[in-house]
Amino acid sequence: MIGYRTRLSLAFTVFGVAAGAAMAAPALQERPPQILRPDVSGPLGNTNNGGTLPTLSSALLSHGHAQGSLGSLQQTEERHGRGGVTHVVYQQSSSDGLAVYKAYVRAAIGADGTVLQIIDHLANVPGGPSKASTINATQALQIAATQLYPGVALQFTATTSQGATSSFDGGTFFYQQPRVTAVAVPMADGSLAQGWLVETWADSTNQLLNTLVGGDGTLLQQISRTASDSYNVFLDSPAAGPQTIVEGAHPGTSPSQKGWLYPEQNTRQFLQGNNVSAFLDSNLNYIRDCCTTPVLGQQDFLYTENLNYQPDYFMNRRVAATNLFYLNNRVHDILYIHGFTETEGNFQDQNFGNWKFGLGQDSVFAVAHAGSYLLFYRDNSSFATPPDGYHPRMNMFLFDDQLFGGGDARVYVSSPSTAIYAYHAAFGPSPWVMPLPPPTGNLSNQTDTQAIGSTATAEMVVATPADGCSAITPGVAGKIAIIDRGTCFFQIKAINAANAGAIGVIIVDNRAESLFQMVGAGNLPVTSPGIPSVLVSQTDGNMLKALVAPKGRLAATLLRDAALDSGTVYHEYGHGLTWRMxxxxxxxxxxxxxxxxxxxxxxxxxxxxxxxxxxxxxxxxxxxxxxxxxxxxxxxxxxxxxxxxxxxxxxxxxxxxxxxxxxxxxxxxxxxxxxxxxxxxxxxxxxxxxxxxxxxxxxxxxxxxxxxxxxxxxxxxxxxxxxxxxxxxxxxxxxxxxxxxxxx
Missing domain, CATH: 1.10.390.10 (Neutral Protease Domain 2)
Known part of the structure; x- marks a missing residue:
């Protein structure tokens, strides 16, 4: 999650249980990792003299571990770093075959077999079996869901089971099926108890959560894993220069051995390859928006962005998907060159046999315009990183000036020259359908053609009656009507103003509060009336009323598309790098x-x-x-x-x-x-x-x-x-x- 400096609520990530919460007891065993190096801890051995696991076990025994903690280490990773160094990871298990929660050994081994470093994060527990759980996987999932999603009625049906992991159908609330894995939980008293690691991925929020449920039903810990060809693209961002035509990677070359685009994509309408699948999902229902990226010719995506139009302009939507596909492939290839390869757990559908212990089928699902039709999805981005073998998901949102306390529209006043924050209505023609950037200089000199998609510069007058809930006098004809909030529906006020000849409506809030979107009357078509309406704050509205014959216009700030901003995309991809490595x-x-x-x-x-x-x-x-x-x-x-x-x-x-x-x-x-x-x-x-x-x-x-x-x-x-x-x-x-x- 990229996070912003003035909207901390959008930057919040669940990091655990707040002080005093019900998840406090019983206590997990908390043991920080011990890092052993020859220059500090003395020689750690050489794997050429007896093998890797025996060498590491001997070193761990000499540094305080009991044999019971080492009896069931299972290798789960082998990475090949720079300088000929091999990095291996061993997972600690209980005698009954359950993985010990977050207990591992990671070692760096030089080309000559010398152990260069050991990261010891083993649990100090006996080697016997775990204390049996009194609840089953279904009950653990229900307990976690009740805590995580209060007020949401959820029912779960077991679907598949593989080893210690069971999957469940939880309905459309979840992006992917919840999974529950039996684990051995190291407790503070030195015992092992069977528990349940519950993984849930909520559809609407992109929050991928791991919740540890104890065998007695106690919630122990919660972790968020969400931080958050030819292509005509922006290499950096629209602010840095115009679009540039680039060629994608050619098949058969590392780091993208299959190229960027699957060959069959010349007959399909989605951008999909071995590294990333990029698409739009404006409703955030995780159904790809139809027909957003048709192919021009064979494998060319040469769409041109019109920065004078909003991101949801049909051609701009195609550019967004293309740009997001390009940027994800570019960061994949750059990170691959610098060491984030298949052995390190990178994101690819096919690993080409390059990872002995890993799984493929985990290319990035990159979503442009995520929830763009839902106004509360703004000014952020996120990246959820599931375990190896599952697709991570990147959500890129649209940006407006709500980040800095404003709305998504403006009232531009010509004298005194000023701009007032406003929020457009959910009914009538939105003033931000096709706006230009905010004008400069004396607004009274702006021509109508400079105000495409907004009202023309006109006089603003206070309506009579002030609440606009009955027929408005003709004095607003050809002008922008200023109307007070209250008594009747917002849409009724706007319709009455339109019937009196107004060309725009400013509704003034009647209380001190943040701006919000005005909704319609419910039984009226959302296209009515045919003039734009915006809401302004009580303070700004009173200022407008106090001016003498003010002139101005309604317009909007252009929404900005995070899918065009390389810094935002690379930042989100970086979360996947750190979670995997x-x-x-x-x-x-x-x-x-x-x-x-x-x-x-x-x-x-x-x-x-x-x-x-x-x-x-x-x-x-x-x-x-x-x-x-x-x-x-x-x-x-x-x-x-x-x-x-x-x-x-x-x-x-x-x-x-x-x-x-x-x-x-x-x-x-x-x-x-x-x-x-x-x-x-x-x-x-x-x-x-x-x-x-x-x-x-x-x-x-x-x-x-x-x-x-x-x-x-x-x-x-x-x-x-x-x-x-x-x-x-x-x-x-x-x-x-x-x-x-x-x-x-």
């Missing part, structure tokens, strides 16, 4: 790092220190400050808002981008991705720093070590820095601006 990006610290890392993906590709400037409609983008010269430090991380706290990590990475320079940005990109192999799930800022230090130590550029230390220390993540998560999920940091003694 690092693991859980959950919690006030790891969630913040996930946001900062996603900003970093966009910055490394675009080379810009601002994010989503086009989508937000302001040059400084959606963050509080530009990353160049960023003024905050680790001391400003408090856990209150993940996007704000994530800026600190992104600022470190921007400093590294500056230090490496444009000539070596690819080296930094390699380092950024490879370091995730050395980083534990739910990472801290220090884990990210140390992962990068490990990656550079085993790269071709070990001299970059001090450059990394300098960037982190500049922002307070130097030698000895730390952070703790408090019971109320706030964060307390202990900054350090100190570099190692051998780093100048």
């Amino acid at each position: 690092i693991g859980d990006m959950w919690g006030p610290i790891a969630g913040a790092i996930g946001e900062g890392a996603s900003d970093t993906v966009a910055m490394l590709i675009n080379g810009a220190d601002v994010l989503a400037a086009y989508s937000a409609g302001i040059p400084s983008g959606v963050r509080r400050y530009r990353y160049s010269g960023y003024p905050l430090t680790y001391a400003d991380v408090h856990g209150a808002e993940v996007h704000n706290d994530g800026e600190i990590f992104a600022a470190v990475m921007w400093r590294l981008i500056e230090s490496f320079g444009s000539a070596r940005r690819d080296d930094l990109f390699d380092l950024f991705v490879d370091a995730m192999n050395y980083t534990p799930s739910s990472p801290t800022y220090e884990n990210m720093r140390d992962g990068q230090l490990q990656a550079v130590a085993h790269s071709n550029h070990p001299a970059d070590r001090c450059t990394i230390w300098a960037a982190y220390a500049q922002f307070g993540i130097g030698v000895g820095s730390s952070a703790v998560i408090n019971p109320d999920f706030s964060v307390t940091t202990s900054p350090s601006f100190v570099k190692p003694a051998d780093c100048p």
Whole structure:
């Protein structure tokens, strides 16, 4: 989720159970990962002398683990990083075959077999069976659903079962079938108890949630996994320049061995390939809008955006799908080159035999204009990352100035020259059907042709009667009628004004509140009346009434399409990168790092220190400050808002981008991705720093070590820095601006 600086409600992500909530007991075993390295912990062994698992087990035994914790480790991943390093992951299991919840070992092994690092996140539990559950999978799902979706009547029917996982039909409320997996839960008292990991993916919100339900029906934890050919496309965003015709990847070449577009797409009307399927879903019912991307010729998508028209103009809709398809393929290929390949869990339908332990069939489903016909879906974007083998989903919304407290329309006043925020009505011709950008200069000089899609410049007059609920006197003919809210339906007021000859309607709110969309009378056609109507605030409306014969017009700000903004798309894709390569990006610290890392993906590709400037409609983008010269430090991380706290990590990475320079940005990109192999799930800022230090130590550029230390220390993540998560999920940091003694 990209998140914005003034609408924190849209940036909210569920990170766990709030203090005092009913999910508090019994307690899970909380054990931070232990990271073992030869330079600190002593030699960890060589896998050429006895094999990988025995070598790792021996090292873990020598560092305090009991044999019972190691008896049932099962390999689940094998990655091939840079410098000939192999990264392996082993899942801890109970003696009855259940995976121990969030318990794993990850090890880095050099080309000569030397164990370079072990991330130990095993549970300290006996090796025996788990305490039996007193509820079944269906009951666990119902318990989770009751907590997550209060007031929603849901019924579940079991459909399939594979191993420890059962799937359920939950109806149209869910984007995909809920799944429940039996797991062994490590408890704080050192015991193992059978529990249930419930995965639900709500259709309307794109919220993919994992809920851990104890065997006694207690809710233990909740995690959100949602942060959030030829093509005529915008390479960056409309603000950065016109569209450019580019060619897609050719089949048979890595990183897109099948090319971008499946061959059969020359006879179909959807943009679909091995890496991404891009489409529009304006109603957010997850049924692809019909006929939005017909193919021109064979495999050409050469549609031209008209930026003087709204995004839902038919040609602009085609551009949106094409652009989103291009940007997703581009970031897939760039990340592939820098190390996010099949072995690392990237997003592809076919893995071409390149991942021994993984699954395909998980290309990105990229949705443009998500919910664009539903006005509360604005000013955001999201990316939900399910486990391997399931398609992630990217939702790209439209943007308007509601982000900064305004509506989606304007009342432009000629004297004194000003613009007033307004919100268009759900009835009549919307004033934002075909608007031009807001005019400049003296509005009285604007011609009618400059106001396409809005009323012409006209005098604004107060209607009589003021509430407009009965026949309005002819004094509004050819003018814009100002009418008070109250007594009757909004639509009745507008119809009465139209019958009196008005060419537009401004309805003034009768209370101090946020702007909203006026709805119709219910029994009247939504096309009536044939003039546009907007709502303004009580304060602004009273100001209009006080003016002497004011002139102005109704118009709208152009909605901005996030599918055209590469920074927004790359940011969302970055959430998939971290969830797949690092693991859980959950919690006030790891969630913040996930946001900062996603900003970093966009910055490394675009080379810009601002994010989503086009989508937000302001040059400084959606963050509080530009990353160049960023003024905050680790001391400003408090856990209150993940996007704000994530800026600190992104600022470190921007400093590294500056230090490496444009000539070596690819080296930094390699380092950024490879370091995730050395980083534990739910990472801290220090884990990210140390992962990068490990990656550079085993790269071709070990001299970059001090450059990394300098960037982190500049922002307070130097030698000895730390952070703790408090019971109320706030964060307390202990900054350090100190570099190692051998780093100048």
